[in-house]
Amino acid sequence: MEKKNEPILTEKRGHVLVITINRPEARNAFDGATAAAMESAIDGFEADPDLRVAIVTGAGKAFSAGQDLKAAARGDMGATRRRGGFGIMGQPPNKPVIAAVEGHAVAGGLELCLACDLIVAARDARMGVPEVRHNLVAVGGALFRLPRRIPYHVAMELALTGETRSAEEMHRLGLVNRLAEPGRALEGALELAERILENGPLAVAATKQILQRSGEWTDEQAWREQMKIAQPVMQSEDMREGLQAFAEKRKPVWKAR
Numbered sequence: 319m320e321k322k323n324e325p326i327l328t329e330k331r332g333h334v335l336v337i338t339i340n341r342p343e344a345r346n347a348f349d350g351a352t353a354a355a356m357e358s359a360i361d362g363f364e365a366d367p368d369l370r371v372a373i374v375t376g377a378g379k380a381f382s383a384g385q386d387l388k389a390a391a392r393g394d395m396g397a398t399r400r401r402g403g404f405g406i407m408g409q410p411p412n413k414p415v416i417a418a419v420e421g422h423a424v425a426g427g428l429e430l431c432l433a434c435d436l437i438v439a440a441r442d443a444r445m446g447v448p449e450v451r452h453n454l455v456a457v458g459g460a461l462f463r464l465p466r467r468i469p470y471h472v473a474m475e476l477a478l479t480g481e482t483r484s485a486e487e488m489h490r491l492g493l494v495n496r497l498a499e500p501g502r503a504l505e506g507a508l509e510l511a512e513r514i515l516e517n518g519p520l521a522v523a524a525t526k527q528i529l530q531r532s533g534e535w536t537d538e539q540a541w542r543e544q545m546k547i548a549q550p551v552m553q554s555e556d557m558r559e560g561l562q563a564f565a566e567k568r569k570p571v572w573k574a575r
Contacts, residue, residue, distance in 0.1 A: 326355035327377075328362070333370040334511045335363045336504070341386075342378025348396025348404050348426060349389035357398045357405030364411040370519050371511040372411065374434060375418040375504050381443070384426030387452075396426065403458040407433045412523050414514055418507035419443045420500070424482060429458030432467070435526060438496045438506040439485035445493075446482030466533065468493050518560055518572055520551045 327338040337359050339346040348356075363372045376382055385396050402408020404426060406415075410433050417423070417431040419439035424446050431437050431445070439445070447464070449456040456477065465473040468491040476483065488494045498506035514522060524547045535543055551557060556572050563570035 324355060325349075325352040326359050328359050330369065331508070333368060333515050334508065335359070335366075335369045335372045336508075337363075337372055337374045339374070339376045339382055342376075342380070344386055345380040345383035345422065346376040346378070346427070347383045347386035347389075349386045350394045350396060352386075353396040353398050353403070353405040355405070357401045360401060360406050360411050364413065370413060370522070371514050372413065372415045373418050373504065373507045373511060374406075374415060374430065375507070376420065378421075380421035380427075381417070381419040381423040382427030382430055383422060383424055384429070384458075404430050404433075406430065407458050410434070412527060414511075414522060414526055416507045416510055418503040419445070419485065419494075420503050422482070425449055425456065426458045429456065429460045429463075432459050432463040436507075436510060437488075437494045438498055438503050438510060439488070439494045440500045440503045441484075441486055441497050442500045443485035443503070444482040445485060445488050446480065447477050448480035448482065450478065451480040464493075516569075518551070518556050518570070520554055520556055521560075524548055524551045 325339070325341055327340045329336045337356070339352065341347060341352060363369050389396070397403050398405045400409065407429060414436065415434040416436045416438060417434040419431065419437060420443060422444050423431050424444065425448055428445050428447055447456045447460045461477060464476070472491060485494050485497060489497050496506050496510060527547050528544045531543070532540060559572065560570050
């Protein structure tokens with residue numbers, strides 16, 4: 319774990335990196351320093367072959383209230399040049415990321431969730447994009463990512479009214495993967511990470527890439543483009559190990575990370 323006064327804390331738990339937004343006094347809102355620290359954490363996660371899943375969570379009672387508006391008034395925006403909003407939104411890592419949500423995930427906080435691949439939320443958490451209430455536009459990805467993940471008209475209503483919804487409703491809509499009891503979202507995310515870690519790391523990374531990019535392809539392109547990503551996996555030692563382990567009725571021992 320890093321120094322307690324830093325805006326982003328990281329902790330390795332086996333093959334999982336837990337990334338904690340550490341500004342509870344500001345409801346984990348982002349300024350420039352926090353975004354830069356998040357980008358550094360994501361870079362480290364992507365570069366470390368021993369880390370296979372990341373979990374993003376918030377310190378205290380909130381996941382994230384989004385952009386720190388006081389900092390924004392000073393011209394201090396929570397974005398980086400390379401990875402974009404909050405140091406992750408524009409260029410998420412290739413490996414899976416899970417959001418573990420307690421309290422509020424609103425505005426950029428929800429957009430941070432949308433930059434992750436999976437969401438585990440406490441039952442009493444609240445989610446929404448209230449930017450229009452302040453005459454702001456949600457430019458961190460919500461306006462194009464949200465309607466891809468929940469029904470279009472529901473996304474439109476959320477964006478135009480600025481209302482928040484419960485995590486339970488977001489779970490019914492399919493945005494939240496799993497619900498947890500209050501205070502146990504991180505525990506639920508770690509359980510989900512363990513399920514992912516059972517699988518071949520090369521296949522997991524390739525699967526994420528194909529799923530992410532599938533919306534850009536026609537069916538004709540998809541048959542061709544997916545093989546460019548899948549072929550190295552299909553030629554790997556780990557694929558042979560996976561098949562051998564199945565035949566021998568044992569757990570596979572993955573070589574790649």
